[in-house]
Amino acid sequence: MEHKQINPKNKMSLYSYLKLIWDYRYFSHSLAIGEIKNKYARNVTGIFLSIIQTLIGLAVYWLIFGIAIKIDTGDIPYPVFALPGIIIWQYFSFLVGNSSGALTDSEHLINKLYFPRINLTLAKVLPGLLDFGSGFLVFIIMFFAFGMRLEISWLAIPLIIVALIICALSVGLWISILSLYIRDLSQIIMQITNFLIFVTPVFYPGTIVPDNFKFILYLNPVAGTIEYFRAILFGSALPENEYLIGFAIIIVLFISAIIVYKRIEKQITDLL
16 A cells, blocks of 8 residues: 555545545554454454354343244244344444444554544444354354255345445444543443344344334334345345335435544544
8 A cells, every 4th residue: 555644634525535544444454353363363262252142142032032922933933033133233233332432442543643533433344244254154054954945135145234334334433423522422322222122123023013113113224234134035025115214314324424524533633
Protein backbone atom coordinates (compact mmCIF):
# COMPACT_ATOMS: atom_id res chain seq x y z
CA MET A 1 0.00 0.00 0.00
CA GLU A 2 1.27 3.45 -0.84
CA HIS A 3 1.80 5.46 2.34
CA LYS A 4 0.46 8.99 2.39
CA GLN A 5 0.83 11.98 4.63
CA ILE A 6 -2.69 12.79 5.73
CA ASN A 7 -3.66 16.08 7.26
CA PRO A 8 -6.88 15.53 9.25
CA LYS A 9 -7.62 19.26 9.16
CA ASN A 10 -8.17 19.22 5.44
CA LYS A 11 -11.74 18.90 4.25
CA MET A 12 -12.45 16.01 1.94
CA SER A 13 -15.32 14.81 -0.14
CA LEU A 14 -17.30 11.73 0.75
CA TYR A 15 -15.67 9.90 -2.16
CA SER A 16 -12.20 10.81 -0.86
CA TYR A 17 -13.18 9.65 2.62
CA LEU A 18 -14.41 6.30 1.32
CA LYS A 19 -11.20 5.92 -0.67
CA LEU A 20 -9.19 6.69 2.46
CA ILE A 21 -11.09 3.99 4.37
CA TRP A 22 -10.25 1.55 1.59
CA ASP A 23 -6.59 2.59 1.57
CA TYR A 24 -6.39 1.76 5.28
CA ARG A 25 -8.12 -1.62 4.93
CA TYR A 26 -4.88 -3.39 5.87
CA PHE A 27 -4.86 -1.45 9.13
CA SER A 28 -8.31 -2.82 9.96
CA HIS A 29 -7.19 -6.27 8.88
CA SER A 30 -4.16 -6.15 11.19
CA LEU A 31 -6.33 -5.12 14.14
CA ALA A 32 -8.78 -7.93 13.36
CA ILE A 33 -6.03 -10.55 13.13
CA GLY A 34 -4.59 -9.33 16.42
CA GLU A 35 -7.97 -9.70 18.11
CA ILE A 36 -8.41 -13.19 16.67
CA LYS A 37 -4.95 -14.24 17.90
CA ASN A 38 -5.70 -12.92 21.38
CA LYS A 39 -8.90 -14.93 21.47
CA TYR A 40 -7.72 -18.17 19.89
CA ALA A 41 -3.94 -18.52 19.62
CA ARG A 42 -3.29 -17.59 23.26
CA ASN A 43 -6.24 -19.48 24.69
CA VAL A 44 -6.62 -23.20 24.17
CA THR A 45 -10.31 -23.19 25.13
CA GLY A 46 -10.93 -20.18 22.87
CA ILE A 47 -10.92 -22.44 19.82
CA PHE A 48 -13.99 -24.25 21.09
CA LEU A 49 -15.52 -21.46 23.13
CA SER A 50 -17.79 -20.05 20.41
CA ILE A 51 -18.98 -23.54 19.45
CA ILE A 52 -19.71 -24.40 23.08
CA GLN A 53 -21.63 -21.13 23.54
CA THR A 54 -23.68 -21.86 20.43
CA LEU A 55 -24.49 -25.39 21.58
CA ILE A 56 -25.43 -24.24 25.08
CA GLY A 57 -27.76 -21.60 23.66
CA LEU A 58 -29.30 -24.17 21.32
CA ALA A 59 -29.79 -26.66 24.16
CA VAL A 60 -31.60 -24.07 26.30
CA TYR A 61 -33.91 -22.96 23.48
CA TRP A 62 -34.54 -26.56 22.44
CA LEU A 63 -35.49 -27.54 26.00
CA ILE A 64 -37.80 -24.56 26.55
CA PHE A 65 -39.32 -23.88 23.14
CA GLY A 66 -38.81 -27.16 21.32
CA ILE A 67 -39.71 -29.64 24.07
CA ALA A 68 -41.63 -27.80 26.80
CA ILE A 69 -43.63 -25.30 24.73
CA LYS A 70 -43.38 -27.31 21.50
CA ILE A 71 -43.31 -24.44 19.02
CA ASP A 72 -44.46 -25.63 15.61
CA THR A 73 -41.66 -25.51 13.04
CA GLY A 74 -43.36 -27.71 10.47
CA ASP A 75 -41.25 -30.47 8.95
CA ILE A 76 -38.02 -28.90 10.17
CA PRO A 77 -36.58 -30.34 13.41
CA TYR A 78 -36.46 -27.64 16.05
CA PRO A 79 -32.65 -27.66 16.58
CA VAL A 80 -32.06 -27.24 12.83
CA PHE A 81 -34.69 -24.50 12.70
CA ALA A 82 -33.38 -22.53 15.67
CA LEU A 83 -29.64 -22.67 14.95
CA PRO A 84 -29.62 -20.19 12.00
CA GLY A 85 -31.36 -17.61 14.17
CA ILE A 86 -28.92 -18.21 17.02
CA ILE A 87 -25.75 -17.76 14.96
CA ILE A 88 -27.11 -14.64 13.25
CA TRP A 89 -28.08 -13.14 16.60
CA GLN A 90 -24.69 -14.02 18.10
CA TYR A 91 -22.90 -12.20 15.29
CA PHE A 92 -25.16 -9.16 15.57
CA SER A 93 -24.82 -8.94 19.35
CA PHE A 94 -21.03 -9.46 19.13
CA LEU A 95 -20.49 -6.62 16.68
CA VAL A 96 -22.91 -4.28 18.41
CA GLY A 97 -21.47 -5.05 21.84
CA ASN A 98 -17.85 -4.60 20.78
CA SER A 99 -18.53 -1.41 18.83
CA SER A 100 -19.29 0.58 21.97
CA GLY A 101 -15.61 0.45 22.92
CA ALA A 102 -14.10 0.58 19.44
CA LEU A 103 -13.07 4.22 19.84
CA THR A 104 -12.85 4.69 23.59
CA ASP A 105 -10.67 1.60 24.09
CA SER A 106 -8.24 2.67 21.33
CA GLU A 107 -7.34 6.13 22.61
CA HIS A 108 -3.64 5.20 22.60
CA LEU A 109 -3.75 4.52 18.85
CA ILE A 110 -5.86 7.56 18.05
CA ASN A 111 -3.48 9.88 19.89
CA LYS A 112 -0.39 8.49 18.13
CA LEU A 113 -1.55 7.86 14.56
CA TYR A 114 -3.87 9.32 12.02
CA PHE A 115 -6.14 6.91 10.20
CA PRO A 116 -9.86 6.92 9.47
CA ARG A 117 -11.34 6.34 12.92
CA ILE A 118 -14.17 4.35 11.39
CA ASN A 119 -11.66 1.59 10.61
CA LEU A 120 -11.53 0.72 14.31
CA THR A 121 -15.16 -0.39 14.16
CA LEU A 122 -14.70 -2.04 10.77
CA ALA A 123 -11.98 -4.18 12.34
CA LYS A 124 -14.64 -5.91 14.45
CA VAL A 125 -16.28 -7.47 11.39
CA LEU A 126 -13.77 -10.28 10.80
CA PRO A 127 -13.49 -11.70 14.36
CA GLY A 128 -17.28 -11.96 14.51
CA LEU A 129 -17.39 -13.73 11.16
CA LEU A 130 -15.02 -16.38 12.48
CA ASP A 131 -17.50 -17.22 15.23
CA PHE A 132 -20.34 -17.13 12.69
CA GLY A 133 -18.43 -19.60 10.52
CA SER A 134 -17.89 -22.02 13.40
CA GLY A 135 -21.58 -21.82 14.27
CA PHE A 136 -22.56 -22.43 10.65
CA LEU A 137 -20.29 -25.48 10.60
CA VAL A 138 -22.24 -26.86 13.56
CA PHE A 139 -25.44 -26.16 11.63
CA ILE A 140 -24.22 -28.06 8.56
CA ILE A 141 -23.31 -31.10 10.68
CA MET A 142 -26.70 -31.02 12.38
CA PHE A 143 -28.47 -30.39 9.05
CA PHE A 144 -27.16 -33.64 7.57
CA ALA A 145 -27.47 -35.53 10.87
CA PHE A 146 -31.23 -34.94 10.74
CA GLY A 147 -31.32 -36.28 7.19
CA MET A 148 -32.03 -32.99 5.41
CA ARG A 149 -30.91 -32.21 1.85
CA LEU A 150 -29.17 -29.23 0.31
CA GLU A 151 -31.22 -26.78 -1.71
CA ILE A 152 -30.13 -24.80 -4.77
CA SER A 153 -31.13 -21.70 -2.81
CA TRP A 154 -27.96 -22.14 -0.69
CA LEU A 155 -26.14 -20.28 -3.46
CA ALA A 156 -27.74 -17.10 -2.07
CA ILE A 157 -26.14 -17.51 1.37
CA PRO A 158 -23.36 -14.94 0.60
CA LEU A 159 -26.09 -12.32 0.06
CA ILE A 160 -27.45 -13.01 3.52
CA ILE A 161 -23.98 -12.72 5.03
CA VAL A 162 -23.48 -9.33 3.35
CA ALA A 163 -26.89 -8.19 4.61
CA LEU A 164 -25.99 -9.37 8.12
CA ILE A 165 -22.68 -7.50 8.09
CA ILE A 166 -24.31 -4.27 6.92
CA CYS A 167 -27.08 -4.68 9.46
CA ALA A 168 -24.76 -5.26 12.41
CA LEU A 169 -22.16 -2.74 11.24
CA SER A 170 -24.64 0.09 10.71
CA VAL A 171 -25.90 -0.24 14.29
CA GLY A 172 -22.35 -0.75 15.55
CA LEU A 173 -21.09 2.40 13.83
CA TRP A 174 -23.79 4.53 15.43
CA ILE A 175 -23.10 3.00 18.83
CA SER A 176 -19.38 3.77 18.52
CA ILE A 177 -20.28 7.38 17.68
CA LEU A 178 -22.74 7.72 20.56
CA SER A 179 -20.24 6.15 22.97
CA LEU A 180 -18.13 9.29 22.60
CA TYR A 181 -20.91 11.26 24.27
CA ILE A 182 -22.45 8.59 26.55
CA ARG A 183 -19.67 6.85 28.45
CA ASP A 184 -21.76 4.08 30.02
CA LEU A 185 -23.47 3.26 26.74
CA SER A 186 -22.09 -0.30 26.73
CA GLN A 187 -24.17 -1.19 29.78
CA ILE A 188 -27.29 0.31 28.22
CA ILE A 189 -26.70 -1.53 24.95
CA MET A 190 -26.27 -4.84 26.78
CA GLN A 191 -29.67 -4.44 28.43
CA ILE A 192 -31.35 -3.41 25.18
CA THR A 193 -29.80 -6.34 23.31
CA ASN A 194 -31.02 -8.77 25.98
CA PHE A 195 -34.54 -7.46 25.41
CA LEU A 196 -34.48 -7.29 21.62
CA ILE A 197 -33.83 -11.02 21.25
CA PHE A 198 -37.42 -11.62 22.37
CA VAL A 199 -38.84 -9.43 19.58
CA THR A 200 -36.63 -11.14 17.01
CA PRO A 201 -37.55 -14.59 15.59
CA VAL A 202 -34.39 -16.25 16.89
CA PHE A 203 -36.04 -19.22 18.59
CA TYR A 204 -39.51 -19.01 17.02
CA PRO A 205 -40.86 -18.53 13.47
CA GLY A 206 -42.10 -15.09 12.56
CA THR A 207 -45.33 -16.65 11.29
CA ILE A 208 -46.61 -17.20 14.84
CA VAL A 209 -46.55 -13.47 15.60
CA PRO A 210 -50.09 -11.99 15.48
CA ASP A 211 -50.76 -9.67 12.54
CA ASN A 212 -51.30 -6.74 14.92
CA PHE A 213 -47.67 -7.01 16.05
CA LYS A 214 -46.02 -7.97 12.77
CA PHE A 215 -44.91 -4.37 12.23
CA ILE A 216 -42.36 -4.89 15.05
CA LEU A 217 -40.70 -7.61 12.98
CA TYR A 218 -40.93 -5.60 9.77
CA LEU A 219 -39.01 -2.71 11.36
CA ASN A 220 -36.38 -5.08 12.74
CA PRO A 221 -33.69 -5.79 10.10
CA VAL A 222 -32.28 -8.70 12.12
CA ALA A 223 -35.70 -10.35 11.96
CA GLY A 224 -35.73 -10.00 8.18
CA THR A 225 -32.20 -11.37 7.91
CA ILE A 226 -33.11 -14.45 9.95
CA GLU A 227 -36.35 -15.09 8.07
CA TYR A 228 -34.65 -14.82 4.66
CA PHE A 229 -31.76 -16.98 5.91
CA ARG A 230 -34.13 -19.75 6.94
CA ALA A 231 -36.03 -19.54 3.66
CA ILE A 232 -32.77 -19.98 1.76
CA LEU A 233 -31.48 -22.82 3.94
CA PHE A 234 -34.70 -24.82 3.90
CA GLY A 235 -35.90 -23.96 0.39
CA SER A 236 -39.16 -22.54 1.73
CA ALA A 237 -41.17 -19.57 0.50
CA LEU A 238 -39.60 -16.15 1.00
CA PRO A 239 -41.06 -14.09 3.87
CA GLU A 240 -43.36 -11.13 3.35
CA ASN A 241 -42.07 -8.18 1.35
CA GLU A 242 -42.72 -5.97 4.36
CA TYR A 243 -39.47 -7.28 5.86
CA LEU A 244 -37.69 -5.14 3.28
CA ILE A 245 -38.72 -2.09 5.32
CA GLY A 246 -36.15 -3.06 7.95
CA PHE A 247 -33.45 -3.40 5.30
CA ALA A 248 -34.30 0.06 3.94
CA ILE A 249 -33.94 1.52 7.44
CA ILE A 250 -30.58 -0.14 7.93
CA ILE A 251 -29.22 1.20 4.63
CA VAL A 252 -30.14 4.72 5.76
CA LEU A 253 -28.42 4.12 9.11
CA PHE A 254 -25.32 2.75 7.39
CA ILE A 255 -24.91 5.66 4.97
CA SER A 256 -25.68 8.28 7.61
CA ALA A 257 -23.15 6.73 10.02
CA ILE A 258 -20.38 7.03 7.44
CA ILE A 259 -21.31 10.67 6.79
CA VAL A 260 -21.31 11.48 10.51
CA TYR A 261 -17.96 9.74 10.99
CA LYS A 262 -16.52 11.89 8.21
CA ARG A 263 -17.80 15.05 9.88
CA ILE A 264 -16.53 14.28 13.39
CA GLU A 265 -13.10 12.91 12.37
CA LYS A 266 -11.35 16.05 13.64
CA GLN A 267 -13.29 16.06 16.91
CA ILE A 268 -12.85 12.44 18.01
CA THR A 269 -9.52 13.01 19.76
CA ASP A 270 -11.00 15.84 21.82
CA LEU A 271 -14.09 13.79 22.68
CA LEU A 272 -12.11 10.86 24.08
